[in-house]
Amino acid sequence: MTTETAGVDREVTAAFDTVKRRSANAAGRRRIVTCLVIVACYVLVALFGPMLRKYDPVQTFTQDRLMPPGSTTSQGLALLGTDQVGQDILSQMMLGARVSITVGAGTLLLAGLIGVTVGLVAGYRGGWVDAALMRLADIQLSFPSILLAILIAAVVGPSVVNVIVVLAITNWVTFARVTRGQVLTVKNREYVDAARTLGAGHLHLALRTIFPSCVAPILVVATVELGHVILAEASLSFLGLGVPTDVPSWGSTIANGRDYLGDAWWISTLPGIALAALVLTCGLLGDAMRDRYDPKLRSL
Amino acid sequence: MAEPLLRVRDLVTTYPIRSALLRRKIGEVRAVDGVSFDIARGQTVGLVGESGSGKSTLARTVIGLEQAEAGSIEFQGTELVGLSARQMRPVRRDIQMVFQDPYTALNPRLTVRQILSEAWRIHPDLLPAQDWDEEVRRLLDVVGLDPQYADRYPHQFSGGQRQRVGIARALAVRPKLIVCDEAVSALDVSVQAQVLNLLDDLQAELGLTYLFIAHDLSVVRHISDEVIVMNRGQVVEHAPTDQLFADPQHEYTQTLLAAVPVVRPWNQESAA
Numbered sequence: 001m002t003t004e005t006a007g008v009d010r011e012v013t014a015a016f017d018t019v020k021r022r023s024a025n026a027a028g029r030r031r032i033v034t035c036l037v038i039v040a041c042y043v044l045v046a047l048f049g050p051m052l053r054k055y056d057p058v059q060t061f062t063q064d065r066l067m068p069p070g071s072t073t074s075q076g077l078a079l080l081g082t083d084q085v086g087q088d089i090l091s092q093m094m095l096g097a098r099v100s101i102t103v104g105a106g107t108l109l110l111a112g113l114i115g116v117t118v119g120l121v122a123g124y125r126g127g128w129v130d131a132a133l134m135r136l137a138d139i140q141l142s143f144p145s146i147l148l149a150i151l152i153a154a155v156v157g158p159s160v161v162n163v164i165v166v167l168a169i170t171n172w173v174t175f176a177r178v179t180r181g182q183v184l185t186v187k188n189r190e191y192v193d194a195a196r197t198l199g200a201g202h203l204h205l206a207l208r209t210i211f212p213s214c215v216a217p218i219l220v221v222a223t224v225e226l227g228h229v230i231l232a233e234a235s236l237s238f239l240g241l242g243v244p245t246d247v248p249s250w251g252s253t254i255a256n257g258r259d260y261l262g263d264a265w266w267i268s269t270l271p272g273i274a275l276a277a278l279v280l281t282c283g284l285l286g287d288a289m290r291d292r293y294d295p296k297l298r299s300l
Numbered sequence: 301m302a303e304p305l306l307r308v309r310d311l312v313t314t315y316p317i318r319s320a321l322l323r324r325k326i327g328e329v330r331a332v333d334g335v336s337f338d339i340a341r342g343q344t345v346g347l348v349g350e351s352g353s354g355k356s357t358l359a360r361t362v363i364g365l366e367q368a369e370a371g372s373i374e375f376q377g378t379e380l381v382g383l384s385a386r387q388m389r390p391v392r393r394d395i396q397m398v399f400q401d402p403y404t405a406l407n408p409r410l411t412v413r414q415i416l417s418e419a420w421r422i423h424p425d426l427l428p429a430q431d432w433d434e435e436v437r438r439l440l441d442v443v444g445l446d447p448q449y450a451d452r453y454p455h456q457f458s459g460g461q462r463q464r465v466g467i468a469r470a471l472a473v474r475p476k477l478i479v480c481d482e483a484v485s486a487l488d489v490s491v492q493a494q495v496l497n498l499l500d501d502l503q504a505e506l507g508l509t510y511l512f513i514a515h516d517l518s519v520v521r522h523i524s525d526e527v528i529v530m531n532r533g534q535v536v537e538h539a540p541t542d543q544l545f546a547d548p549q550h551e552y553t554q555t556l557l558a559a560v561p562v563v564r565p566w567n568q569e570s571a572a
Contacts, residue, residue: 190405197363198419199392212409
């Protein structure tokens, strides 16, 4: 009698476990898809928004100064209001999205390229090369990255390319560390030995045998870093060290609106909300991807 | 007598022991310590010994995964010790290995087709690219797998099937000597028998030579023509299989054979 109930109990628990696992899986997928859709919206706005609304950075419309969201100006409807020189906030923000996403993607590509190469070399080669590269990474980490960015940006001057280079220099370390760690766990698997017994060269071993196993954790890191990089670009632009002043960035728009916070809250607040939402989405996407492609669970 | 396929003389392989702080070499472990043996063409030589006796290190040195410290490894009359990686490449083809753990020996990110064709990617002169598909099909057939499985990933196979893929990968370069490092230890007993029979059939068909490492004496007895017994990095006995099991000469071999559990110990008296 008791054994029978125990058996039923076990079955019920097992069934519940399957259901729970399945719903957790589906929820994970939903989280990723939702975040991806939001990011995709930003990308679409950045791509096509500026085409729909003309924006000339040096033009001013003094009669339209500091209009609240929804007012009608000489240029048409200002859905998100105007700034202190009568420029439309919405078109500035759409151009700002373009800058943020360009800088984000460019930085990730460059930092990823540097970081993954360094990580692969350090992990694969080992020995003094590994020690030297990782100490370099430690030195880089011990430096406050925004301070370093300000220093470099002040020296090389403002331009989108410079911002990308500066942020790549301060962000490659994460990629290097993650790649190296993954290479170290994979390096001694028997399938690497098997490729070696076939006579594979170092390049083949590193790129075709070991690297594919590093892709998932690198993608997770890249997603998390995307948010950081976008935020860092906004910080630099806020401080006036980011993109040139004729390119509207969220950071510079927020900085412009600082003096008018009392009577024209929308100039700083709306780009700020857009920025916060994008960074938050990137963070959530990174978390969701880590849960799904956890390098520790999926490293085999 | 014909020249042996593999002739190993006074082989020494060491691992350095390094100090914790400065990584200076403060000593060494002689994992293989002056080993000599011959393997004749078409033979299966079993290599047994307890854990840490140097079996695997010996195999890895023969195959070139570890550097030999001293001694010589002659394969078909070519000296392998001291060759550079580039000089080793053509020789690598003739010596292949089947690994112990079928769960880590196959790259999880590659399909079976990619795993098998990796050999031809590395040695492009071996097989033109248009023949790869055909050869993959043939190899899978040879090791007893359905050729339709070629586009599956390793995790979709059972342990025995994976080990067959591992064998197919070793065969892809048409080797002469295959080193099986505990190739069946991780498998179920019934699957072990299937894989052993497969190895036997392949030997008859392709004239392969095996260096077969195992800790399971019954497996070695089943498959080997000769047996080498290793202890503490040295060969303590090398004899034809029947002779070794019937009349072990060395004290260590006797201990090893006595350590095999008996199936029905209560029958022992009547049998003796």
